[in-house]
Amino acid sequence: MYVYDEHDRQIAAERVAQFRDQTERALAGELSEDEFLPLRLQNGLYVQRLAPMLRICVPYGMLRSEQLRRLARVTRDYDKGYAHFTTRQNVQLNWPALEDVPDILAELAEVEMHANQTSGNCIRNTTTDQFSGVQVDEIVDPRPYCEIIRQWSTFHPEFAFLPRKFKVAVNASEKTDRAAIQVHDIGLQMVRNDQGELGFRVHVGGGLGRTPMVGPVIRDFLPELDLLTYLEAVLRVYNRYGRRDNKFKARIKILVKALTPKGFAEKVEAEWAHIKDSPTRLTREAIERIQGYFTEPAYDALENATELLASQRFDNRQFDQWLSHNVDSHKKPGYAIVTLTMKKTGTPPGDVSDTQLEQIAELADQYSFGEVRVTHQQNVVLADVRQDQLFELWQRIEPMGFATANLNTLTDVICCPGGDYCALANAKSIPVAESIQRRFDDKDFLYDLGDIDLNISGCMNACGHHHVGNIGVLGVDKKGEEFYQVSLGGSSHHDATIGKILGPSFAQEDMPDVIAKIIDVYVDNRKEEEPFLETYRRIGIEPFKERVYA
Amino acid sequence: MPEVITKDGSIKQDSWVVVPRPEDGESLNIPEQPALIPADLWLAGKEHFEGRDDIGVWFDSHDEPEILEGVVNELPLIAVNFPKFADGRGYSIARLLRERFGYQHELRAIGDVLLDQLQFMKRCGFDSYALREDKDASKAARALNFFSQGYQAATDTDVPLFRRRAS
Numbered sequence: 001m002y003v004y005d006e007h008d009r010q011i012a013a014e015r016v017a018q019f020r021d022q023t024e025r026a027l028a029g030e031l032s033e034d035e036f037l038p039l040r041l042q043n044g045l046y047v048q049r050l051a052p053m054l055r056i057c058v059p060y061g062m063l064r065s066e067q068l069r070r071l072a073r074v075t076r077d078y079d080k081g082y083a084h085f086t087t088r089q090n091v092q093l094n095w096p097a098l099e100d101v102p103d104i105l106a107e108l109a110e111v112e113m114h115a116n117q118t119s120g121n122c123i124r125n126t127t128t129d130q131f132s133g134v135q136v137d138e139i140v141d142p143r144p145y146c147e148i149i150r151q152w153s154t155f156h157p158e159f160a161f162l163p164r165k166f167k168v169a170v171n172a173s174e175k176t177d178r179a180a181i182q183v184h185d186i187g188l189q190m191v192r193n194d195q196g197e198l199g200f201r202v203h204v205g206g207g208l209g210r211t212p213m214v215g216p217v218i219r220d221f222l223p224e225l226d227l228l229t230y231l232e233a234v235l236r237v238y239n240r241y242g243r244r245d246n247k248f249k250a251r252i253k254i255l256v257k258a259l260t261p262k263g264f265a266e267k268v269e270a271e272w273a274h275i276k277d278s279p280t281r282l283t284r285e286a287i288e289r290i291q292g293y294f295t296e297p298a299y300d301a302l303e304n305a306t307e308l309l310a311s312q313r314f315d316n317r318q319f320d321q322w323l324s325h326n327v328d329s330h331k332k333p334g335y336a337i338v339t340l341t342m343k344k345t346g347t348p349p350g351d352v353s354d355t356q357l358e359q360i361a362e363l364a365d366q367y368s369f370g371e372v373r374v375t376h377q378q379n380v381v382l383a384d385v386r387q388d389q390l391f392e393l394w395q396r397i398e399p400m401g402f403a404t405a406n407l408n409t410l411t412d413v414i415c416c417p418g419g420d421y422c423a424l425a426n427a428k429s430i431p432v433a434e435s436i437q438r439r440f441d442d443k444d445f446l447y448d449l450g451d452i453d454l455n456i457s458g459c460m461n462a463c464g465h466h467h468v469g470n471i472g473v474l475g476v477d478k479k480g481e482e483f484y485q486v487s488l489g490g491s492s493h494h495d496a497t498i499g500k501i502l503g504p505s506f507a508q509e510d511m512p513d514v515i516a517k518i519i520d521v522y523v524d525n526r527k528e529e530e531p532f533l534e535t536y537r538r539i540g541i542e543p544f545k546e547r548v549y550a
Numbered sequence: 551m552p553e554v555i556t557k558d559g560s561i562k563q564d565s566w567v568v569v570p571r572p573e574d575g576e577s578l579n580i581p582e583q584p585a586l587i588p589a590d591l592w593l594a595g596k597e598h599f600e601g602r603d604d605i606g607v608w609f610d611s612h613d614e615p616e617i618l619e620g621v622v623n624e625l626p627l628i629a630v631n632f633p634k635f636a637d638g639r640g641y642s643i644a645r646l647l648r649e650r651f652g653y654q655h656e657l658r659a660i661g662d663v664l665l666d667q668l669q670f671m672k673r674c675g676f677d678s679y680a681l682r683e684d685k686d687a688s689k690a691a692r693a694l695n696f697f698s699q700g701y702q703a704a705t706d707t708d709v710p711l712f713r714r715r716a717s
């Protein structure tokens with residue numbers, strides 16, 4: 001994992017001092033509310049329904065145990081003792097006091113953490129696959145490239161006041177896309193060309209929110225050394241020509257659509273031709289230097305613990321279920337990837353207490369070289385667990401509430417904070433998630449259904465990614481009452497698709513029934529092992545409509 | 551424009567005025583003092599201004615600096631307007647003027663120029679800043695130097711941090 005050198009440390013310290021200065025000027029009335037707004041947003045500070053909200057950056061989801069412990073301490077000392085993992089792999093505090101924020105940032109800076117550019121109209125945290133570096137199917141570890149992008153985008157002097165926020169995601173697996181790159185402003189898919197050279201396929205103009213779009217490809221192959229100059233060209237075209245007259249039309253997706261992907265690509269290429277060979281062009285040495293931080297941990301030379309696991313599974317059905325669902329295969333023999341699920345029924349998805357943060361830190365130290373990754377599904381990954389320690393680990397996390405064996409199933413809901421916390425909400429989202437989780441509490445039935453993404457947002461800002469859920473739920477306001485619109489067929493993977501709206505919306509108490517009917521149609525129509533999405537694609541939306549609105 | 555901030559944070563007095571774009575049907579009214587006129591109008595009447603060191607131009611944030619390619623250095627001063635501080639187009643305009651068109655003389659930020667933009671402006675090639683009047687100019691020196699270095703190459707340095715680390 002990346003570790004700051006003296007340059008990063010100096011920049012981080014100067015940032016803390018700068019924000020302290022800005023906060024003091026704001027509190028002294030030297031900055032108007034309007035003027036302070038973008039400054040605090042660029043530091044992750046929203047002012048919300050109940051209190052300010054501080055979004056802390058977790059670059060591409062990686063955290064060390066000391067950072068988790070510090071987060072625990074900060075939530076205890078300055079907040080109500082819990083934090084929230086977000087769908088962009090960050091961590092959010094819901095109740096800090098404005099005047100404490102500079103001190104919180106100073107505490108975070110001591111463990112190389114910050115809240116830079118986690119909000120506001122600038123380049124946000126770059127996200128990636130939570131299994132990077134440990135999965136079997138991977139072209140190359142994408143994290144060094146994310147770190148390179150992080151450094152380039154941090155306080156970029158030209159791009160601090162873009163028309164709108166800007167998100168980049170990188171994926172390096174050919175088969176899966178856990179980073180949802182096609183619904184990002186820029187999605188970078190790592191590829192090798194025919195000559196075996198490494199590079200990126202560049203998608204631009206994806207995004208959710210009010211106008212959901214899958215990002216078209218604007219370049220099939222970008223050699224890796226050209227990464228930053230090309231990003232700079234895309235951002236410059238966007239900064240100059242993106243709409244600024246209407247906030248709802250200001251994302252890059254609107255510009256790409258207006259110019260057509262081809263027209264947009266031509267503008268980028270023309271700009272890039274000027275700066276391609278500028279000093280911003282990466283060097284092999286610079287990439288290798290960053291790659292040096294992402295070397296393998298000191299793995300033991302092990303064999304796969306196949307027999308041991310088989311007998312443990314045989315003896316314990318719950319362990320068996322957990323192993324099948326929450327544990328993934330690892331590139332090293334004898335190791336496994338464990339996902340700690342933060343989706344226990346009754347707790348808001350993604351919420352963690354200070355004690356839980358400390359428990360996770362402890363688990364990381366004991367079982368996974370002191371590191372964890374936050375996932376965009378709001379779970380936490382221990383990436384390097386010895387197979388012969390899985391049973392012991394499972395026994396420890398079961399009472400902590402991290403072993404709900406529902407990863408990727410219907411009840412592994414992605415859910416935004418919604419009306420309980422968020423000033424923009426049309427409707428509550430957490431109670432809907434909970435009522436569905438309660439309705440589908442039969443594990444065997446759940447497993448039989450296979451992987452289904454259920455995503456819930458409390459309004460069209462789409463923090464809960466409802467458009468790309470196989471089943472999406474969106475809170476809407478109907479004459480002051482909370483209703484829910486359902487969409488089907490969305491996907492955030494390589495086959496990225498925006499879901500189709502089923503029809504008129506439903507009252508909250510009807511939601512579990514509605515979902516149950518949708519599931520019934522699937523069960524009645526599926527062929528053998530066919531997943532929900534494939535059945536939907538084969539039979540279309542009509543049979544679902546007929547059943548639900550019968 | 552009585553006071554402007556310079557790159558080192560000091561305050562200088564000067565008498566450049568910004569001449570607004572004339573309304574349709576009106577003609578450009580150039581005052582008896584150093585004046586900044588809309589860039590396209592200068593270009594259109596360039597021969598009249600030949601050799602004058604008291605005529606400069608200004609761009610608005612939606613203007614295209616490309617129109618002055620090849621002639622930028624005939625101007626003693628170019629200003630770029632920030633109609634609102636949240637409008638970041640001026641940063642790209644500045645970099646293009648400096649890095650692409652090789653502009654050598656003074657480049658000034660005008661309009662909604664606040665303290666917290668100054669260091670970004672400096673990095674993008676502005677060397678004078680008409681700080682909005684209600685802001686405290688004595689704090690400019692600090693705001694220009696919140697950071698002692700940046701990660702990227704920009705107009706102020708063509709060596710990004712990854713190249714400095716290598717050496």
Ligand code: HEM
Pocket residue numbers: 046048053084085086087088092164165183207208209210251350415416417418421422423424461462463464465
């Ligand atoms: C409680 C306070 C929150 C507020 C006020 C808020 C507000 C917003 C707004 C206004 C947008 C839309 C921006 C746009 O379309 O340009 C947005 C997008 C988004 N938010 Fe939130 N949000 C909140 C919490 C969260 C949380 C807790 C998460 C994670 C679970 C989250 C994840 C996202 C994501 C992923 C998007 C991007 C959707 C896209 O690609 O357009 N937000 N948020």
Ligand code: SF4
Pocket residue numbers: 416417418419422423424425426457458459460461462463464
């Ligand atoms: S989707 Fe809407 S309700 Fe949910 S957190 Fe985002 S802005 Fe709030």
